[in-house]
Amino acid sequence: MGVPTPGLSIPDSRSTVSVSVIDSTSKIIAKTGIVVQPHIQGHDEFNCPCYSFLITHPASGRKVLFDLGIRKDPENFAPRTRSFASAMTIISERNVADILGKNASTITDIIWSHHHFDHIGDPSQFPPSTKLVVGQGFKDEFFPGYPAREDSWILESDYAGREVQEIDFNASDLKLGQYSAFDYFGDGSFYLLDCPGHTVAHMMGLARTRPTSFVLMAADCCHHGGEIRPTQFVPLPESIDFNSPRDLTRGARRAPCPGQLFVDVHPKRSRTEPFYELINPRDLDTVREATRSQRKLDEFDANDDVFVLSAHDSDAAEVIDLYPATIDDWKDPGKDWKKKLHWLFLRDFQVE
């Protein structure tokens, strides 16, 4: 047992949204050492998907996409983004608009969690009536897009002819957990959370899929479970019951697996601290800020009513149902996806 889980101060509401997780067909393969430290045996590379989330608000009929994965024509990235992406292997077969087909024309809002290529996709594939929503400080930092500004990360065509809304987290005193929050539909069904550190204007989304259960789209607050688990709230257990077909293909992981095996490969031999620390030797202030944001996420991840899904969770697809299904009932006893997913990242580590 860990220390008691802190309250999150999420206001009561009966209003809900429906959430589907879209596999954007994008993939990123990158050395773990460009994001986290220290190296842990067996986990040399991230090989991860890029999820886009479809949020449907029944009360208004609005349909919102939270992130768009990688555009299928990366040769058309803004030059600065192309150079940034060259440090990794990227694959993208389809745009989210292609996956949605005729439903793409019904999307009313696109929310960018942040400006990186693996989240912004190609908004020009959506109708001009589709609004683009960005985090606080985004326009100052990134507008105008390329080619109007040679060194911009984004393209002018990403937003040309459409409304762009920048979220103002100072507009209210609302705080959920320790994050500043914005009540997107004004009825408590969907919140944006200000999550500084990974980049300027980085946001997460918190969707109420049932009156008392939530999906937290954690964007790039973390890229791997080892950045946020274990914690003082949810320590590494004595034994871990992996229960997934992939366990067999990876071999040597019979259930239940003693937790001690993972304590032995933990850099601090700890049951209550995450395996990884963030790395960015060029900007220590940013790393400190991003780490603070991760510690705030711990409180949500420890809460039984909140299902945390990062944009790049490489284990989620074998546990959850993907688009066109919804994940609204993730907490149903027959599913219990939060528990099933929580420790799956440990399989990336090689234990004796």
Ligand SMILES: [Zn+2]
């Ligand atoms: Zn990302």
